[in-house]
Amino acid sequence: MFFLRLKVHFTLCLIFIFPLFSWAQNGKAGQNDEDAFFIRGIYDQALTHSSAYEWLHVLTKKIGARLSGSPQAAAAVSYTRQMLDTLGLDTVWLQPCEVPHWERGAPEVVRVVSSYKMGSVTLNGVALGNSVGTPPSGITAEVVEVQSLNDVDELGEAGIAGKIVFYNRPLDPTQINTFRAYGGAVDQRGAGASRAARYGALGVLVRSMTTGLDDVPHTGSLRYDPNYPAIPAIAITTNDAELLSKLLEEEAVRVYMHSSCRMLANEMSYNVIGEIKGSEHPEEIILVGGHLDSWDLGEGAHDDGAGCVQSMAVLQTLLQLGYRPKRTLRCVMFMNEENGLGGGRAYWKASNDKKEYHLAAIESDRGGFTPRGFTCDGEDNVFRRKFRRVNRWLPLLEPYGLGLSQGSGGADINGLKSQGGLLFGLYPDSQRYFDYHHTSADRFETVNKREMEMGAAAMASLVYLLDKYGLD
Amino acid sequence: MFFLRLKVHFTLCLIFIFPLFSWAQNGKAGQNDEDAFFIRGIYDQALTHSSAYEWLHVLTKKIGARLSGSPQAAAAVSYTRQMLDTLGLDTVWLQPCEVPHWERGAPEVVRVVSSYKMGSVTLNGVALGNSVGTPPSGITAEVVEVQSLNDVDELGEAGIAGKIVFYNRPLDPTQINTFRAYGGAVDQRGAGASRAARYGALGVLVRSMTTGLDDVPHTGSLRYDPNYPAIPAIAITTNDAELLSKLLEEEAVRVYMHSSCRMLANEMSYNVIGEIKGSEHPEEIILVGGHLDSWDLGEGAHDDGAGCVQSMAVLQTLLQLGYRPKRTLRCVMFMNEENGLGGGRAYWKASNDKKEYHLAAIESDRGGFTPRGFTCDGEDNVFRRKFRRVNRWLPLLEPYGLGLSQGSGGADINGLKSQGGLLFGLYPDSQRYFDYHHTSADRFETVNKREMEMGAAAMASLVYLLDKYGLD
Numbered sequence: 047m048f049f050l051r052l053k054v055h056f057t058l059c060l061i062f063i064f065p066l067f068s069w070a071q072n073g074k075a076g077q078n079d080e081d082a083f084f085i086r087g088i089y090d091q092a093l094t095h096s097s098a099y100e101w102l103h104v105l106t107k108k109i110g111a112r113l114s115g116s117p118q119a120a121a122a123v124s125y126t127r128q129m130l131d132t133l134g135l136d137t138v139w140l141q142p143c144e145v146p147h148w149e150r151g152a153p154e155v156v157r158v159v160s161s162y163k164m165g166s167v168t169l170n171g172v173a174l175g176n177s178v179g180t181p182p183s184g185i186t187a188e189v190v191e192v193q194s195l196n197d198v199d200e201l202g203e204a205g206i207a208g209k210i211v212f213y214n215r216p217l218d219p220t221q222i223n224t225f226r227a228y229g230g231a232v233d234q235r236g237a238g239a240s241r242a243a244r245y246g247a248l249g250v251l252v253r254s255m256t257t258g259l260d261d262v263p264h265t266g267s268l269r270y271d272p273n274y275p276a277i278p279a280i281a282i283t284t285n286d287a288e289l290l291s292k293l294l295e296e297e298a299v300r301v302y303m304h305s306s307c308r309m310l311a312n313e314m315s316y317n318v319i320g321e322i323k324g325s326e327h328p329e330e331i332i333l334v335g336g337h338l339d340s341w342d343l344g345e346g347a348h349d350d351g352a353g354c355v356q357s358m359a360v361l362q363t364l365l366q367l368g369y370r371p372k373r374t375l376r377c378v379m380f381m382n383e384e385n386g387l388g389g390g391r392a393y394w395k396a397s398n399d400k401k402e403y404h405l406a407a408i409e410s411d412r413g414g415f416t417p418r419g420f421t422c423d424g425e426d427n428v429f430r431r432k433f434r435r436v437n438r439w440l441p442l443l444e445p446y447g448l449g450l451s452q453g454s455g456g457a458d459i460n461g462l463k464s465q466g467g468l469l470f471g472l473y474p475d476s477q478r479y480f481d482y483h484h485t486s487a488d489r490f491e492t493v494n495k496r497e498m499e500m501g502a503a504a505m506a507s508l509v510y511l512l513d514k515y516g517l518d
Numbered sequence: 519m520f521f522l523r524l525k526v527h528f529t530l531c532l533i534f535i536f537p538l539f540s541w542a543q544n545g546k547a548g549q550n551d552e553d554a555f556f557i558r559g560i561y562d563q564a565l566t567h568s569s570a571y572e573w574l575h576v577l578t579k580k581i582g583a584r585l586s587g588s589p590q591a592a593a594a595v596s597y598t599r600q601m602l603d604t605l606g607l608d609t610v611w612l613q614p615c616e617v618p619h620w621e622r623g624a625p626e627v628v629r630v631v632s633s634y635k636m637g638s639v640t641l642n643g644v645a646l647g648n649s650v651g652t653p654p655s656g657i658t659a660e661v662v663e664v665q666s667l668n669d670v671d672e673l674g675e676a677g678i679a680g681k682i683v684f685y686n687r688p689l690d691p692t693q694i695n696t697f698r699a700y701g702g703a704v705d706q707r708g709a710g711a712s713r714a715a716r717y718g719a720l721g722v723l724v725r726s727m728t729t730g731l732d733d734v735p736h737t738g739s740l741r742y743d744p745n746y747p748a749i750p751a752i753a754i755t756t757n758d759a760e761l762l763s764k765l766l767e768e769e770a771v772r773v774y775m776h777s778s779c780r781m782l783a784n785e786m787s788y789n790v791i792g793e794i795k796g797s798e799h800p801e802e803i804i805l806v807g808g809h810l811d812s813w814d815l816g817e818g819a820h821d822d823g824a825g826c827v828q829s830m831a832v833l834q835t836l837l838q839l840g841y842r843p844k845r846t847l848r849c850v851m852f853m854n855e856e857n858g859l860g861g862g863r864a865y866w867k868a869s870n871d872k873k874e875y876h877l878a879a880i881e882s883d884r885g886g887f888t889p890r891g892f893t894c895d896g897e898d899n900v901f902r903r904k905f906r907r908v909n910r911w912l913p914l915l916e917p918y919g920l921g922l923s924q925g926s927g928g929a930d931i932n933g934l935k936s937q938g939g940l941l942f943g944l945y946p947d948s949q950r951y952f953d954y955h956h957t958s959a960d961r962f963e964t965v966n967k968r969e970m971e972m973g974a975a976a977m978a979s980l981v982y983l984l985d986k987y988g989l990d
Contacts, residue, residue: 090692220562222918222972258967416888416947418919446694447890475888475947477968495730496949500694 081442081514084367085507089446091363092503098359099495101129102352102414106345106490113342114382115147115313122338123316126354126379130320133362135377137323140316143392145382147313148176150342151306154280156251159186160300164293169286172263173305174235174252174279175341175385176270184304185210185249185278191294195233195241207246210301212294213238214253214287217480224257224476225412228483231255232266239279240271249303250279253287256480261285265341266484267385278305315381317389322361324373324513331374332512333407334360334505337383337458344488348479351490352414352498354379356472359502360509371513373405380458383411387457394461406512408470408505409456413482414498415474419443420508421453423460423469432468432517439511448504468517470508472501553914553986556839557979561918563835564975570831571967573601574824574886578817578962585814586854587619587785594810595788598826598851602792605834607849609795612788615864617854619785620648622814623778626752628723631658632772636765641758644735645777646707646724646751647813647857648742656776657682657721657750663766667705667713679718682773684766685710686725686759689952696729696948697884700955703727704738711751712743721775722751725759728952733757736956737813739857750777787853789861794833796845796985803846804984805879806832806977809855809930816960820951823962824886824970826851828944831974832981843985845877852930855883859929866933878984880942880977881928885954886970887946891915892980893925895932895941904940904989911983920976940989942980944973 092098105112105122112119123140130138150173158167173179190205192198193215198206213234217227232255239250254264263283270276280303282290293299318338324330336353340346357377364375381389397404408420422433437450454460455469463469474497482488564570577584577594584591595612602610622645630639645651662677664670665687670678685706689699704727711722726736735755742748752775754762765771790810796802808825812818829849836847853861869876880892894905909922926932927941935941946969954960 089694093691219565219968222561224968416949477888477972478966481966494950494953496691496696500949 078442081511084510085442087367088363088506088510089503091366092359092499092506093496095366096359096499096502097362098355098499098502101355101358102347102493102498103490105351105354106347110345111342112338112340112346113148114145114315114339114385114388115310116342119315119339119381123318126318126338126358129358130318130377133320134365135320135322135361138320141319141392141396142314142316143381143388144312145315145388146386147310148385149308149310151179151308155184155302155304156280156282157302158290158293158299159302160298162297169282169290170261170263171251171280171282172265172343173307174268174281175265176267176309177239177279177305177307178276179306179308180249180278180304184302186300186302187248189251189290189294189299189301191291195237198241198245201245203245206242209247210249210251210303211238211242211247212251212290214291216253216284217255217257219257224480227257228255228480235266235281236269239268239277240274243274243277247277249277251301251303252279252281254281254284255483256284258481259284259288262485262487264484265343278303280305315388317381317393318379319376320361321374321376322371324371326372328374330403330405330516331376332509333376333378333404333459334509335378335380335407335458336410337380337389339382339384341384341484343484343486345490347488347490347493348413348482349484349488350383350411352493352501353410356410356414356498356502356505360506363502363506364510369510373513375509375513383458390458390461397462402465403467404462404465405467405517406470407455407459407462407467408472408508409459410472410501410505411456411458412472412474412476413479414493414501415478416497417448417472417474417501417504419449419451419473421451421455421471421473423453423455423463425463425466428466435517436468442511443507446504472505474501550914553983556982557914559839560835560978560982561975563838564831564971564978565968567838568831568835568971568974570827570971570974573827573830574819574965574970575962577823577826578819582817583814584810584812584818585620586617586787586811586857586860587782588814591787591811591853595790598790598810598830601830602790602849605792606837607792607794607833610792613791613864613868615787615789615853615860616784617787617860618858619782620857621780621782623651623780627656627774627776628752628754629774630762630765630771631774632770634769641754641762642733642735643723643752643754644737644815645779646753647737647739648781649711649740649751649777649779650748651778651780652721652750652776656774658772658774659720661723661762661766661771661773663763667709670713670717673717675717678714681719682721682723682775683710683714683719684723684762686763688725688756689727689729691729696952699729700727700952707738707753708741711740711749712746715746715749719749721749723773723775724751724753726753726756727955728756730953731756731760734957734959737815738956750775752777787860789853789865790851791848792833793846793848794843796843798844800846802875802877802988803848804877804981805848805850805931806981807850807852807879807930808882809852809861811854811856813856813956815956815958817962819960819962819965820885820954821956821960822855822883824965824973825882828882828886828970828974828977832978835974835978836982841982845985847981847985855930862930862933869934874937875939876934876937877939877989878942879927879931879934879939880944880980881931882944882973882977883928883930884944884948885946885951886965886973887950888969889920889944889946889973889976891921891923891945893923893927893943893945895925895927895935897935897938900938907989908940914983915979918976944977946973
C-alpha cells in the first residue's frame with residue numbers, strides 16, 4: 047500500500063478524533079491528565095519491556111499442551127511460580143486444588159462404512175473432553191442427523207435407540223461477536239451425549255464448534271447427566287460434518303467410531319498466585335487472572351496461555367513503572383478451567399472462608415487478540431452504581447480502542463461475584479478465536495506479540511484506575 | 519476457555535451497550551430503523567454469500583504476486599474483469615495506463631566480509647523497489663550507520679563518501695496505530711538512497727519497515743532524486759539490522775552487496791472498472807477501490823488483494839440484496855499503486871477531463887483485518903460540513919465496531935479530492951499489518967475470511983448511506 051509521497055502526508059494528518067468528553071467538567075482536569083499520562087506509560091512499557099511473549103513461548107513451545115492432571119500442567123505450575131518469583135512481589139504461593147484427570151488415549155477413528163456412493167470414508171474427529179471411550183471393538187451403527195437437543199426429544203426412542211446421533215447445527219456466521227455464535231451452538235457439545243443416551247443412542251458425533259468450514263476438529267468439555275448412560279462423543283470437522291450431512295440426504299449411512307479415552311482418578315494440582323500488598327487498603331483485592339490448563343491438542347496458546355502471561359505482565363509492568371498500589375493486586379493462574387473448574391472452586395471457597403473482598407477481578411480468557419474493551423458483571427444490588435463509576439473512566443480508555451459493556455467476567459472468577467465487587471472479562475477482537483479454539487492449531491505462532499501485549503496493557507490500565515479510585 | 523455451564527450464561531447476557539444516540543430526536547426513527555435493518559442485511563449477506571474469499575484465493579494462489587508490468591499483473595486485470603462481468607453491472611471496462619516495469623533479477627546478496635569477531639556473515643536482504651542494481655562485481659565498502667536523513671547531512675561528504683550508508687531507525691513500537699510508526703520511519707526507505715548519494719555513498723542498506731524483530735526483509739518503493747546518482751538500496755531484516763548495528767559498535771565493518779535489479783521500459787496496463795448507473799443522480803459517483811498490483815514477493819494478499827476483492831464484494835452484496843442505487847456506484851481496481859501510481863493518475867485525469875463528480879471515494883488498502891472504521895479526508899472548504907453529516911450516521915455503524923476519524927483516504931483516490939467530495943480509507947486493526955507488508959509472508963493464509971468479509975460489509979454499509987442520503 048501507499049506510494050511514498052502520499053504516505054508521509056497520510057501519517058502526519060491521521061489524527062483520530064475520539065469522543066472528547068470533557069473531564070474538566072468534573073473539575074478534575076489535572077488529575078486526569080496525570081491518569082492519561084500514566085496509562086500512556088503503561089502502554090509504552092508493555093509494548094517494549096514486557097516478558098509476556100517470552101513466557102508464552104516457554105508455556106507453549108517448551109511445555110506445550112497442559113491438560114489438568116498431566117505432567118505438562120505440573121510443569122506449567124512450576125514454571126509460572128518461578129516466573130512470579132522473579133518479579134519482586136510480596137508473596138507468591140501455590141493453592142492446592144483437586145482436578146479430574148482425563149486421557150484421550152489412541153487417535154480416534156470415525157469412518158463411514160456403508161456409503162453406496164462413497165465407499166468407506168474416514169472422517170476427521172477428536173473425542174470430546176471428559177468423554178468415555180467406545181468398547182474396544184468400537185461402535186458401528188446407523189447415523190441420525192439432528193439440529194438440536196429438541197430434535198432428539200422429538201425423535202424419541204423410536205428414532206434414536208441403537209443409533210449414533212449426529213449433532214450438526216452450525217455456529218451462526220452472521221454474529222459479529224463470535225462468542226455469541228458459540229453460545230448458540232455449544233449445548234450440542236456439552237449436553238448432546240446425555241440427551242441422546244436418554245433415548246438409547248450408542249454414541250454421538252458433534253459438528254466442531256467453529257465459525258468456518260475447515261479440516262480441524264475441535265474438542266471441548268461435555269458433561270454427563272448421571273441419570274443416563276455415559277456414551278462416547280466425538281467432534282468431527284465442519285467440512286466432514288457437511289460431507290456426512292450430504293451423504294445422509296441421499297442414503298442411510300452407517301458409521302464406525304472408536305476411541306479409547308478414559309477418566310482416571312482425580313489428581314492434586316495448584317492455582318499459582320502472586321500478590322503485591324496494598325499500602326492503604328490491603329483488604330481490598332484486585333485480581334487479574336487466566337487459566338494455566340489447556341486442552342491436550344495444540345499448545346494452549348490463545349486458550350489460555352495468553353491470559354496467564356498477560357496477567358503476570360500486568361504486575362510486572364506496574365512494578366517496572368515504580369507503581370505502589372493502594373489496594374492488594376493479585377495475579378491468579380487458575381488450574382482446570384477446561385474440564386471441571388477445580389481451581390476456581392478451590393479459590394472461591396478459600397476466599398469466601400477468609401471473608402476476603404475482591405473489589406474487582408479481571409479475567410483474560412478469550413484469546414490474545416487486539417483488545418476491544420471489557421465486559422463487566424456484578425451482583426444486581428451493586429452493579430449499576432459501580433458500572434456507572436467505571437464508565438466515567440472511558441475517556442481514558444477509548445484512545446486505546448477500548449469500550450465497556452455488560453457481560454460475564456469469566457468462568458474462573460464467577461464465584462467471586464457474591465463478594466459484591468465487579469467482575470471484568472477482557473474482550474478482544476473475536477473473529478479468529480474459533481479458528482484455533484480447542485484444536486491442534488492453537489499454537490504460539492498464531493499469537494501476535496503486539497496484540498497480546500496490548501491486552502496486558504489494557505488490563506493494567508484498568509487495574510491502575512480501580513486501584514487509584516476504588517469503586518465507591 | 520469457559521466451562522460449559524457458565525459459558526451459556528455468558529453468551530446470553532453479553533449485551534453490548536453502545537452509545538445509544540437517539541435517532542428519534544431527529545424525528546427520523548422509522549427511517550433509521552430501516553437503515554439499521556438494511557445494514558444488518560448487508561453484514562448477513564457479506565458473511566454468508568460473498569465471493570470475496572474465493573476471488574482472493576485465485577488472485578493470490580493461482581495468479582500470485584502482481585508487480586506492475588509483470589505477466590501476473592496482466593492476468594489479474596483479465597481475471598478481475600471477468601469476475602466483474604459475472605456480477606450483472608451496467609458497464610465493465612478497462613482503462614489504459616502507463617506503468618513502470620521494474621525487475622528484481624537474481625536473489626540479492628548482503629554479506630559482512632570483514633568482521634574480526636564474526637567472520638563472514640550473510641544478512642537477509644531484498645532490493646527496494648525501483649532500485650538500480652549494483653555493478654556486476656557488487657559493491658564492497660565500509661558501513662556507516664545512521665538514524666535519519668539528517669544524520670547523513672551532518673556526516674557530510676567526509677563521513678559518507680565511498681561508504682555504504684545503513685539506515686537503522688526502527689518503527690516506534692509504542693504507537694498504537696502502526697501506520698503512524700511506519701510513517702515515522704519510511705523516509706529512510708523512500709529518500710535515503712538519494713540523500714546518501716548526495717554525499718558520495720556507494721549504496722544503502724535500510725532496516726526493514728516493520729514493528730517487530732524478525733527474519734523477513736521488507737521491500738517497498740524508493741524514489742531517486744534526479745539531481746544525484748542513483749545508487750543501489752537493499753532492505754535487510756530487523757534482526758539482521760540489530761546484528762549489524764552490534765558489530766558496528768565494536769569494530770569497523772565492511773559489507774559486500776550485490777543486486778541485479780533494473781528498470782525496463784514502461785508498459786501499458788489497465789485499471790479495471792465496473793459500475794452500476796444511478797437511477798436518480800447518475801452524475802454523482804461513489805467509488806470503492808483497491809489496487810491490483812502488488813510487490814513481487816509473496817502473493818499480495820493483504821496488500822492489496824483484499825482491498826480489490828472487498829471492493830468487488832461491495833457491489834456484489836448490494837446487488838444480491840436487490841438494492842438499486844440512486845447514485846452511480848463504481849468499483850475501481852487501480853494498477854501500479856506500489857511504484858508509480860500510473861493507474862491512479864490515469865483515472866484522475868480522465869475523471870477530471872470529463873468533469874465527473876465523485877461524491878465519495880472509499881479505498882481499502884490497509885490490509886484485510888477486522889475493520890475499526892474509516893478515515894476521512896476532503897478539501898478544506900467542504901470537509902467540516904460533510905464530515906459532520908457523515909458523523910450523524912455513526913450510531914448505525916458503531917454496532918459493528920466502526921468509528922470515524924480524520925485522515926487520508928488512500929493513495930489511489932487522493933487525486934479526486936479536488937472534485938469536492940469526501941475521500942474515505944477503510945481503517946482495519948493495524949497490529950499485524952507490518953508483519954506481512956511488502957514481504958514474502960503476505961500470503962492468502964494470513965487473511966482471515968471473516969475479518970476480510972467484515973471489511974467489505976463496512977464499506978458496503980457506508981456506500982449505502984452515502985447513496986441514500988448524499989452529502990448535502
